[in-house]
Amino acid sequence: MTSEGLRIPCLEFSGVELGKKEGSEEWREMSKKVRDACESHGCFIMVYDDKVSKGLRDDMFLCMKEVFDLPEETKKKYISSKPYRGYNSECPFIPLSQSFGIDDAPLPQTSQAFTNLMWPQGNPTFCETLNSMSSKLLDLSLEVLKMIVEGYGLPKEYSSEIQELQSCSNFRLMKYKVGQNSEVCETGLLPHTDKSALTILCEFQVEGLEVLTKSNQWVPVKIPQEGFVVIVGDVLKAWSNGRLHSATHRVMMKEGKERYSIALFGVPKEETKIEVPAELVEDNIHPLRYRPFTYGDYFKYFVSTLHHNALDVFAGVS
């Protein structure tokens, strides 16, 4: 593979003012680059400093430290019957990882309920920061979805259809502790693909995310201070008839320092049907790869099998 294939594409969005310029030449050009990156690598670095201010980002990471520093019994109060939600820690397979998975944090009442549980006496700064950061990340990933529709030259109607694939969200706050033996590289998170449509993620100062290229090489992802990484998940892979690549990724702790990251997973409602648009099926070059399925059924299948190739086994058309 060429070194070009190993480099994660980096797209400079600053100044593009996506919302206002939708449909402009500049926006259409960027849409092509987004599509190309999502097809070739299943992810890209998005530099977009005027959408999420440095102040908000710094506040978010300060807030994260505050919440992870709470006593274990307080954090454990955040429980959920849904996998990957609630407070997760001490998992035998990923002992360094702790996370809070918050559904629909862009809704003010959800951010408020989580904050009240952690700080019954109130913590308005935390609540506002959580709500504002999650809303901005959701907006950003919805903009990327619109660009994907444009990148494929699909009719406008698909812009609203594709947004259905992210009508819910899971905002995850993650901390990775330093292992017993901080000199060796330890696994923070095992290799996986995301079960989202898109994931948008940033980290605080310490690196660790790695992506598996199509030629089977692990490449460290350098997320700039003012940037994000956008990762294609299984939902978008299925919807696009397998043209968009859902990149396998993992976290390796190499720096011997604790790491904080945040991610917004855009997901469909359980009952949403994921179906390949007819325009993305072409008899010889792109025959239909996935049957229609509902998100809830797929997610249940994944959780019950944890199959590394769950999407193809569950919905693949052979």
Ligand SMILES: O=C(O)CCC(=O)C(=O)O
């Ligand atoms: O912390 C990271 O950088 C990656 C997290 C991740 O891949 C996930 O939670 O699905």
Ligand SMILES: [Fe+2]
């Ligand atoms: Fe992930």
